[in-house]
Amino acid sequence: MAYEKRFDGRGFEEIRPMSAKAGVIKRATGSGWFKIGNTEAYAAVYGPREMFPRFKQSAEAGVLRCHYTMMPFSSAGDRVRPGTSRRGKEISAVMERALRPAIDISDFNNSVVDVFVELPQTDAGTRCAAICAASIALADAGIPMKDLVCAISAGKVEDKLLLDLEYNEDSHENGVDIPMAMLHNSKELTLLQMDGEISSEELGKAMELIKGAMDQIYDVMKSALKAKFEVKQE
Amino acid sequence: MGEIKVKNREVVVPGETLATGMDFLPSFGTYRDGEGIIASRLGLVNVEGKVIKLVPLSGAYHPKAGDTIIGPVTDILMTGWRVDTNSAYSAVLNLKDASSEFIARGADLRKYFTIGEYMMVKITQVTSQNLVDLTMKGPGLRKLTGGRILNVNANKVPRIIGKQGSMVSMIKQYTNCRVLVGQNGVVWISGEEPEKELLAVETIKKIEREAHIPGLTDAIKAYLEANKDGIKLSA
Structure with a gap:
């Protein structure tokens, strides 16, 4: 069987519409909102602040701590148990690893930078949306970082390679889902996971698809950050 | 010959190329990557001769000797x-x-x-x-002793103080309050009349919001002039 047309009618290498905002949570040091299709993520960054519990402090450098949660009503009708889960812990951990190479918190010994991500609405690609939102929030929080981390998924349904899977494709029985995160300039890979089976040749092609999409994502994030400081005419 | 890719006083984000060429020098908030100079934080670009640096717009306070x-x-x-x-x-x-x-x-x-x-x-x-x-x-x-404490973004403190303290003395003059501004973003305000103390608070919040907009001093002066009797306390 062949996958002729995507469920939502997009082109195979077309990304769902994206929008983003910075500074959405006023009391946080920095915050970001990122929406791609029906997947939506809020991120708030607090710190650098004193690290508790104290035994987790590092005298050598600051620590990045991520917390990912989906809201109970966020998915397609099944109530998600609120709070952290096994899956949430995994995604929090891979988010930390995806974002850590971009930021420089070596001067903030014994302190922590907390990143909290909540997803009010989900339609696949949540970890990528979470990383993008967190990236905006970290920049907004004034954390020194060499680049913004952009993330998106690629994959395969039946015989077709696709960019930016939605839930129907992500959960397809012959589907492969490959979320990736990269530093936008150097294209240094900071997250690569895979669900399903794919040949190495096709994986290479999927990576190329994602590389090609980096600029689009970066531009959305960049204009969100700039819009926060735009001079408004009264 | 190098080339500057952004306008002076423009807001830039991490990863954005600010200039190319070896004749420019990266300073605070920027780094060199090959030929280019890249922003390493969110800030306003400041080009002084050949030196490119960023003025931070956001972020938590970090202690510095002399503050x-x-x-x-x-x-x-x-x-x-x-x-x-x-x-x-x-x-x-x-x-x-x-x-x-x-x-x-x-x-x-x-x-x-x-x-x-x-x-x-x-x-x-x-x-x-x-x-x-x-x-x-x-x-x-x-x-x-006494007074009230207000927390502001530490990066906006220079604008609240103004050149040689011009902004803060203007607030003091209009509101008849004692105002002390800490470089860590903590402000202490103590006044005799509550309406005017509230005006001082609102003025400082306004400066914080509009710190990066040109013509700030005039805007604040107009605001203080329009509300010089203080802000009415709502019941």
């Missing part, structure tokens, strides 16, 4: 006081830097400053491990 800060006492130590700096690191005010009067060994230090009291102090030293030392010896450094 005058306002903070509360959080703990009493063997020979001094621990003071919150509104950053990831707390500071220590040692006995000998706090007072010129004789304090006997084992004296009850609460008699001088107790937990929760605010003080205006100066940072004398910050070590590589971010241990912070304070002094209270210097003009204007003292314990703060």
